[in-house]
Amino acid sequence: MLDTFVIPLLQIAVLVNAVLVAVTFLVLMERKVMGWAQARLGPMRVGPYGILQAIVDPIKLILKEDITPAKADKWVFTLAPIMSLVPALVVFSVIPFGPDPLYYVADINVGLLFIISVTSIGVYGIILGGWSSNSKYPLLASLRASAQLISYEIAVVMTLVSVVLTAGTLNMIGIVEAQREAGLWFAFIQPVACVLVFIGGLAETNRLPFDLPEAETELTGGFHTEYSGMRWALFFLAEYANIIVISAIVALMFFGGWMRPFPNVEALSFLDLVPPWVWYCGKIFFFLYIFVWIRATFPRYRYDQLMALGWKVFIPIAIGNLVLTGIAKVVL
Amino acid sequence: MSIELILNAVNINLVALSDQLQNLVGQVFVVFIIAVAAAEAAVGLGIIIAFYRNKETVNIDEMSLMRW
Amino acid sequence: MDAFVFYLLATLILGLGIMVITARNAVHSVLFLVLNFLLVAILYVTLSAQFVAVIQVLVYAGGIVVLYLFVVMLVSLKKAPELRSDSRRVGRTGLLLAGVVLAELIAIVWFTSASSGAPPAQAAADFPPRLASDAMLNTERLGWVLYTEYLIPFEVASMLLLVAMIGAIVLAKKNL
Numbered sequence: 001m002l003d004t005f006v007i008p009l010l011q012i013a014v015l016v017n018a019v020l021v022a023v024t025f026l027v028l029m030e031r032k033v034m035g036w037a038q039a040r041l042g043p044m045r046v047g048p049y050g051i052l053q054a055i056v057d058p059i060k061l062i063l064k065e066d067i068t069p070a071k072a073d074k075w076v077f078t079l080a081p082i083m084s085l086v087p088a089l090v091v092f093s094v095i096p097f098g099p100d101p102l103y104y105v106a107d108i109n110v111g112l113l114f115i116i117s118v119t120s121i122g123v124y125g126i127i128l129g130g131w132s133s134n135s136k137y138p139l140l141a142s143l144r145a146s147a148q149l150i151s152y153e154i155a156v157v158m159t160l161v162s163v164v165l166t167a168g169t170l171n172m173i174g175i176v177e178a179q180r181e182a183g184l185w186f187a188f189i190q191p192v193a194c195v196l197v198f199i200g201g202l203a204e205t206n207r208l209p210f211d212l213p214e215a216e217t218e219l220t221g222g223f224h225t226e227y228s229g230m231r232w233a234l235f236f237l238a239e240y241a242n243i244i245v246i247s248a249i250v251a252l253m254f255f256g257g258w259m260r261p262f263p264n265v266e267a268l269s270f271l272d273l274v275p276p277w278v279w280y281c282g283k284i285f286f287f288l289y290i291f292v293w294i295r296a297t298f299p300r301y302r303y304d305q306l307m308a309l310g311w312k313v314f315i316p317i318a319i320g321n322l323v324l325t326g327i328a329k330v331v332l
Numbered sequence: 333m334s335i336e337l338i339l340n341a342v343n344i345n346l347v348a349l350s351d352q353l354q355n356l357v358g359q360v361f362v363v364f365i366i367a368v369a370a371a372e373a374a375v376g377l378g379i380i381i382a383f384y385r386n387k388e389t390v391n392i393d394e395m396s397l398m399r400w
Numbered sequence: 401m402d403a404f405v406f407y408l409l410a411t412l413i414l415g416l417g418i419m420v421i422t423a424r425n426a427v428h429s430v431l432f433l434v435l436n437f438l439l440v441a442i443l444y445v446t447l448s449a450q451f452v453a454v455i456q457v458l459v460y461a462g463g464i465v466v467l468y469l470f471v472v473m474l475v476s477l478k479k480a481p482e483l484r485s486d487s488r489r490v491g492r493t494g495l496l497l498a499g500v501v502l503a504e505l506i507a508i509v510w511f512t513s514a515s516s517g518a519p520p521a522q523a524a525a526d527f528p529p530r531l532a533s534d535a536m537l538n539t540e541r542l543g544w545v546l547y548t549e550y551l552i553p554f555e556v557a558s559m560l561l562l563v564a565m566i567g568a569i570v571l572a573k574k575n576l
Contacts, residue, residue, distance in 0.1 A: 073425075073427070075428070076427065076428070076431070079431070108450065109450065109538070109539060110450050110451060110454050110539055113451075113454040113455075113458065114454055116458060117454050117455075117457040117458035117461075117462055118457070120457070120458055120461070120462030120463070121434075121438075121457065121461060121462060123462070123466060124431075124434065124466070124469075127466070127469055127470075127473070128427075128431070128469075131427060131473050139473075143470075143473075146466065146470075150463075150466065170539060334420075334421060336433065336460070336464065336465075337417050337420060337421075337433070337436070340436070340437065340440055340460075343440070343452075343456075344440060344443060344444075347443075347444055347447050347449045347452055348447055350449070351447040351448055351449065356541055356542055356545045357545070359449055359451070359452050359542055360542065360545055360546055360550050362449075362452050363452065363455065363542075363546065364553060364554075364557050366455060366456070366459050366460065367557045367558075367560065367561055368557070368560065369460070369464060370459055370463060370464055370561065370564070371560050371561050371563075371564030372564070373464045373467055373468070374467065374564050374565065374567075374568040375564050375567050375568050375571065377467055377468070377470075377471045377568070378567065378568035378569075378570075378571035378572045379571055380471055380475065381471060381474070381475075381571070381572050382571045382572060384474075384475050385574070
């Protein structure tokens with residue numbers, strides 16, 4: 001009873017809360033870093049250096065009026081934000097934050113496939129949100145968003161397959177252990193794959209420079225134009241939770257997950273004093289920072305450029321990488 | 333979509349029997365069925381789109397002409 | 401516990417299946433279909449077919465149904481087409497067909513139950529000896545069977561997908 005229900009439920013509660021709190025602070029971090037990048041201070045009013053802004057923002061969103069457009073499809077309109085947030089949170093159940101069972105909720109042998117398939121459910125929230133608003137710009141934006149998501153998902157999945165070939169397992173823990181056995185992070189064995197997955201992740205989370213679904217100047221606000229208050233906040237949460245998911249996957253698959261740098265070098269064993277989950281969270285934080293950094297630096301693509309990049313550059317490179325990995329695997 | 337439902341019923345049967353008989357052939361078949369369903373959906377929906385572009389309807393009773 | 405989960409899942413799946421074909425709004429119908437597929441995937445997990453379950457979610461729920469949703473949204477079925485005048489005849493044909501299938505299933509169960517017991521042992525012997533151990537995971541075993549015994553069907557299926565892809569592009573494109 002204790003092992004089958006209580007502990008997993010506690011883990012889930014802790015994990016969901018941690019992710020949601022992380023999202024609020026990620027928003028704060030984004031505003032601060034954007035501010036610094038543009039030579040201003042960012043939020044400063046609430047709390048010391050604006051740190052309480054992360055708590056004030058959700059309160060504001062909860063208190064805001066929740067509007068349903070008169071011509072919207074009410075059921076689908078309510079369902080869409082939920083359908084986009086839930087998959088983003090479910091993914092965390094198979095991400096291991098450390099080597100022993102306390103640090104992960106579930107250890108399934110098709111872990112990576114599970115992550116891929118669950119994230120592919122998230123596209124429904126976007127399509128349905130745009131459709132149920134019964135308004136033309138959200139519909140256009142949602143068509144763009146889902147087309148973009150599906151195209152880049154192909155490239156990302158193809159690339160992840162080559163990593164799976166290198167590791168020889170689909171199990172998330174197995175992938176980290178394979179990096180320990182190789183004595184090298186997969187970022188050095190599969191540099192092309194690493195870059196592809198990260199850029200594909202940018203596109204899948206609709207971040208700049210691929211944020212066309214939310215391009216303010218062309219589409220007013222994207223697929224969630226008609227949403228307000230808490231339902232809009234759910235979309236927002238889903239987007240940022242997805243950013244954390246991508247960072248977590250990149251950190252886990254290419255940068256050794258919870259392991260310290262150079263896990264096989266004895267001289268560095270004093271680094272083990274830092275607990276594994278701290279290493280992992282530090283790596284995730286690093287990639288979150290890169291996400292924000294890229295947003296502050298790069299201009300936006302045009303839609304046809306985006307699609308051409310996805311289909312004519314990324315997918316061929318991913319397939320080539322896969323073939324090369326296969327050949328290397330057979331030869332070596 | 334009804335076809336998908338029917339195929340799913342078949343898939344459930346195959347997986348259940350493969351579990352019962354400890355034989356993986358059923359699951360292999362399910363993988364093939366899913367592949368065929370994907371192909372069928374793509375072509376079928378392509379036909380519907382092409383038809384809608386020409387006739388502005390997807391009502392099956394209107395699809396009585398063999399050529400136009 | 402297992403039986404309870406199964407009957408719950410079965411009821412939900414059947415109920416959602418009925419909802420799919422009776423829903424007035426095509427988009428709602430697609431949504432019920434997605435839910436149905438997700439529940440079927442859970443059913444596969446309880447049958448210890450994890451790989452098929454994941455593929456079900458990935459290909460069906462994440463791919464095929466998104467395609468349906470796109471088409472339903474683009475074609476925008478404002479009003480449902482009127483019922484056919486001869487719906488009685490269709491209903492009767494359907495009932496007849498369903499009866500035939502039911503009879504067929506009963507016949508299969510009837511004739512195979514007599515000889516059950518033998519297949520498991522024989523099937524276990526089919527696997528290569530070094531793969532027969534229980535430690536082998538479902539995914540690995542499936543991959544092994546797929547790439548050795550069923551290699552040619554597998555290649556044919558991939559050719560079929562390629563042909564379907566080209567065909568769909570040719571059909572959907574306005575002018576080549």
